[in-house]
Amino acid sequence: MKFEFGRAAGRRLGLHAGAAALALMVLAAPAAGQAAADPVREPGTVVADKALPVAAEVGGAASGARQLTYWTEGPTGAPALSTGAVYLPNGTAPAGGWPVVSWAHGTTGVGDDCAPALGFDVTSLTRDYVSAWLAQGYAVVATDYVGLGTEGTHAYLHGRSEGRSVIDMVRAAREVTPELSTAWVAIGHSQGGHAAMFAAHEATKYAPELDYRGAVATGTPANLELLFPLGGPGFPNLGLNGLTAFAAYVVDGLKVARPDLPFDDYLTPAGRDLVEASESLCFLPLRERAGTFGVGEMISRPLDNELFRSALRDYLAVPTTGYDRPVFIGHGLRDQTVPYPLGAKLAADLQLTGQPVTFRSYDAFHGPSVFEALPDTTAFVRSLFGTA
Incomplete structure (x- = not known):
């Protein structure tokens, strides 16, 4: 088609x-x-x-x-x-x-x-x-x-x-x-x-x-800036290839571009570990490291607030x-x-x-x-x- x-x-x-x-x-x-x-x-x-x-x-x-x-x-x-x-x-x-x-x-x-x-x-x-x-x-x-x-x-x-x-x-x-x-x-x-x-x-x-x-x-x-604010505890596994690894890379990048954002306050301990690992692991090893670990297990608090919505727009929006x-x-x-x-x-x-x-x-x-x-x-x- x-x-x-x-x-x-x-x-x-x-x-x-x-x-x-x-x-x-x-x-x-x-x-x-x-x-x-x-x-x-x-x-x-x-x-x-x-x-x-x-x-x-x-x-x-x-x-x-x-x-x-x-x-x-x-x-x-x-x-x-x-x-x-x-x-x-x-x-x-x-x-x-x-x-x-x-x-x-x-x-x-x-x-x-x-x-x-x-x-x-x-x-x-x-x-x-x-x-x-x-x-x-x-x-x-x-x-x-x-x-x-x-x-x-x-x-x-x-x-x-x-x-x-x-x-x-x-x-x-x-x-x-x-x-x-x-x-x-x-x-x-x-x-x-x-x-x-x-x-x-x-x-x-x-x-x-x-x-x-x-x-x-x-x-x-x-349009990822529209999806990321939906992330939070319990976010469902959408069956997308490498979603958690991609999310870890984005969070890591946001921490570089916007060091003022309190991202660590929004990550679970396991989420922080994965983001740290993303700094050195290329995509396939990081996807393997993430395994079945989901975005809902990575984020401890909802991102749906103006601080993060604005940051995500500036960072991602085409x-x-x-x-x-x-x-x-x-x-x-x-x-x-x-x-x-x-x-x-x-x-x-x-x-x-x-x-x-x-x-x-x-x-x-x-x-x-x-x-x-x-x-x-x-x-x-x-x-x-x-x-x-």
């Missing part, structure tokens, strides 16, 4: 030694003629450029792969470092450079060991999906997000910082890779769909020197107005990780406010839906670059 509406117009202190040393040099070096200059921490500025670990390579479709560490914005609004990977297609770049796909990955975890550009790969999705875009002649740049492989803890599903990591990854890649065009699109799945939507919302304003064309978001965890380039949203009807109604409501809200949205559904589960959507997203992205 497919349908469409709208316009189709288109913590860890794990910074690796080399990156840390170079970052310290950047921070310490004064500008000419100044005794003590401010550090160079402009968004997109590269502080480390090295070979990509073998485990992070994607195979024969890529050439010139490298790992970057670059400045972007953290969850509190302060400058922060992110790592990411750059993959170039085989062959010679066209006139004007390779068009760019900025890929936002799905949930891997929040600890340094869970960073894809450092070699972590929870499934074949990243390798196979990135290869599919490379084979079509797009360069792929892939952020890890702030805190995955860099100092501090990754604030999972913090929309603003994840979106800016996606945008600044394009800036960083272009700083060291002259073969890249200024023209780019954001593409993300699951957590990455959430990040891609935030990137889409502010790309032209935040990085006007780039030629942002549009975005693709599949399996997007939208904007539903203000998009100035086309957006494609896809979702699997059988999705048991991010239920289909969440994505459908996001698309409906965008359509109702007159946003340039294309929405399609697929008879697929969460992971496979990104590949089921590939023929449609391929055509959509080609239309954005004028090569359809």
